[in-house]
Amino acid sequence: MEQRRENIVMFPFMAQGHIIPFLALALKIEQRENYSITFVNTPQNINKLRPSLPPNSSIRLLEIPFCSSDHGLPPDSENTDGLPYHLMIHLLEGSSSLKPSFTKLISTLIDEQNGHPPLCIVADIFLGWTVDVAHQFGIFHALFSGAGGFGLACYHSIWSNLPHRKTDSDEFLLPDFPEAGSLHLTQLTSTMAAANGTDPWSVFQGGNLPKWPSSDGLLFNTVEELDQIGLLYFRQKIGKPIWPIGPILLSIDNRDRAGKEAGITPEFCTQWLNTKPLNSVLYISFGSQNTISAKQMMQLATAVEASGKNFIWVVRPPLGFDINSEFKADEWLPEGFKQRMEDQNRGLLVHRWAPQVKILSHHAISAFLSHCGWNSVLESLSQGVPMIGWAMGAEQFYNVKLLEEKIGVCVEVARGVSFEVRHGDIVEKIELVMNGTEKGKEMRRKACEVREMIRDAVKDEDGFKGSSVTAMDEFLNAALLMRKKKQMGAE
Numbered sequence: 075m076e077q078r079r080e081n082i083v084m085f086p087f088m089a090q091g092h093i094i095p096f097l098a099l100a101l102k103i104e105q106r107e108n109y110s111i112t113f114v115n116t117p118q119n120i121n122k123l124r125p126s127l128p129p130n131s132s133i134r135l136l137e138i139p140f141c142s143s144d145h146g147l148p149p150d151s152e153n154t155d156g157l158p159y160h161l162m163i164h165l166l167e168g169s170s171s172l173k174p175s176f177t178k179l180i181s182t183l184i185d186e187q188n189g190h191p192p193l194c195i196v197a198d199i200f201l202g203w204t205v206d207v208a209h210q211f212g213i214f215h216a217l218f219s220g221a222g223g224f225g226l227a228c229y230h231s232i233w234s235n236l237p238h239r240k241t242d243s244d245e246f247l248l249p250d251f252p253e254a255g256s257l258h259l260t261q262l263t264s265t266m267a268a269a270n271g272t273d274p275w276s277v278f279q280g281g282n283l284p285k286w287p288s289s290d291g292l293l294f295n296t297v298e299e300l301d302q303i304g305l306l307y308f309r310q311k312i313g314k315p316i317w318p319i320g321p322i323l324l325s326i327d328n329r330d331r332a333g334k335e336a337g338i339t340p341e342f343c344t345q346w347l348n349t350k351p352l353n354s355v356l357y358i359s360f361g362s363q364n365t366i367s368a369k370q371m372m373q374l375a376t377a378v379e380a381s382g383k384n385f386i387w388v389v390r391p392p393l394g395f396d397i398n399s400e401f402k403a404d405e406w407l408p409e410g411f412k413q414r415m416e417d418q419n420r421g422l423l424v425h426r427w428a429p430q431v432k433i434l435s436h437h438a439i440s441a442f443l444s445h446c447g448w449n450s451v452l453e454s455l456s457q458g459v460p461m462i463g464w465a466m467g468a469e470q471f472y473n474v475k476l477l478e479e480k481i482g483v484c485v486e487v488a489r490g491v492s493f494e495v496r497h498g499d500i501v502e503k504i505e506l507v508m509n510g511t512e513k514g515k516e517m518r519r520k521a522c523e524v525r526e527m528i529r530d531a532v533k534d535e536d537g538f539k540g541s542s543v544t545a546m547d548e549f550l551n552a553a554l555l556m557r558k559k560k561q562m563g564a565e
């Protein structure tokens with residue numbers, strides 16, 4: 075008789091930066107024997123995901139109904155992509171309305187399996203309420219963070235303590251995370267800076283964060299050796315097992331199809347990069363839902379031209395315009411910039427989205443000017459590419475801090491969209507990283523060290539198991555152990 079495959083239910087928050095790591099984790103667990111995956115989300119997100127699954131995947135996609143207009147959102151808004159920042163809180167608040175439907179879905183899954191519940195529910199850090207549903211059915215529950223330990227520790231600490239409210243200074247320390255060092259007001263998102271404990275974001279986090287210690291453990295898309303300070307914070311704070319199982323990255327094929335319309339083909343990118351010398355190209359991208367102001371865009375373009383470097387730049391309309399609309403190079407870039415770059419064969423302007431993994435893995439890439447979202451950080455460091463940090467939101471400011479101050483693989487160039495950035499400063503940072511300076515060489519050496527650290531963490535061969543493989547084993551064993559105890563108690 076064939077052994078029953080243990081079902082793991084996965085439920086990410088409705089944002090591309092959350093769905094992508096969850097899908098990568100689902101594909102990774104699916105490769106192991108004896109596990110099946112049920113992937114839950116709202117109808118639009120599930121439809122976008124279908125083409126991303128490999129043809130041979132057995133991952134089951136299940137829809138959960140969501141009416142965005144019930145929550146002060148435009149019709150059919152089921153994802154943060156394309157949603158103005160001020161409306162994101164409505165999507166977060168609205169996500170808790172999924173609780174009754176999710177409870178019903180779990181109940182149906184148990185009925186389908188003749189009373190046999192799923193082994194585990196892996197849910198998003200923004201969906202803390204799922205722990206109540208899991209434990210209602212006696213199911214093991216784990217939260218999965220696509221963010222790294224250090225960045226999320228700063229984020230958690232700020233929302234838990236609002237330390238900037240307790241000082242007149244622009245700089246402040248985190249009372250329960252002094253190891254992070256001092257932070258500055260410019261490293262807070264606008265919602266954090268304005269938070270006073272009674273605003274909608276504070277109220278949401280006040281309901282969500284206290285749920286975390288009730289979970290049976292936290293999974294992190296990070297590597298133990300890279301992220302010890304942040305992971306230690308959660309081990310002490312949450313008091314539950316912390317499993318760093320990263321980097322969980324989508325394979326090139328899947329990432330390039332993850333519900334995104336490519337502005338350029340991977341083949342064209344590779345052909346273009348093949349014509350460029352080793353370590354000579356700057357890659358610029360601010361992630362799937364960020365853009366900079368029109369003024370900043372002008373300064374960045376001026377800097378790129380003045381630096382004389384080859385580049386690939388993923389462009390989107392500047393702040394204040396529909397991020398998914400047509401990009402107007404004549405309006406938003408210096409006069410004649412696009413034409414000059416094409417004539418000199420110096421740069422590619424890619425609209426909306428580029429095959430990032432493919433680009434970063436090419437030997438011609440020298441540095442990555444990035445918003446330092448954790449997926450991008452892992453993709454860059456997995457290839458040994460040093461970074462120029464320009465954080466936009468969420469925990470990105472703290473990722474930059476970790477990469478620059480603690481690991482030495484990044485220099486910061488700007489913060490957010492209201493930062494006054496001058497092209498001369500950008501040129502300076504580009505040259506620092508790309509021109510063979512002592513600091514630039516050191517950054518590249520450290521980035522290559524991190525690449526090896528990451529490779530070791532995911533190794534599973536000749537009896538050797540890296541830290542991330544071991545952590546994944548421990549997580550699955552903990553879920554199986556809880557199942558066994560429940561069964562013994564029921565007998």
